[in-house]
Amino acid sequence: MWEVFSGGKSPYPGTNPVTLVQMLEKGERLPKPYNSACSDEIYTMMLTCWEAVPDERPSFKTLYNNASKIIGGIAGYLEIGFNPFTAVTSCGEDGGRATTESSVMQEGRKE
Known part of the structure; x- marks a missing residue:
């Protein structure tokens, strides 16, 4: 999860395995990725x-x-x-409101 929310970064770049194990045993964990997509709720889930x-x-x-x-x-x-089976309301060329059918509805009538 951390890799996804960090934009594909490597979790412990350049850290040798022995040092990494020591860090983890001390309770050190990766920091929360710095972006708006990783909420506190998601980071808490990572920590668990x-x-x-x-x-x-x-x-x-x-x-x-x-x-x-x-x-x-x-x-x-x-x-x-968006429901493709409903009518779509849009502005007409003269600025007034014009209602048109969705392409799915129009294609259904051709059959």
């Missing part, structure tokens, strides 16, 4: 995955449920809600 004791890490089911809630909130915000 990095718990030292495996039994304290979330299950895949828990991760899935938490990620679904986070993504669901984002998806609801980004949802365009």
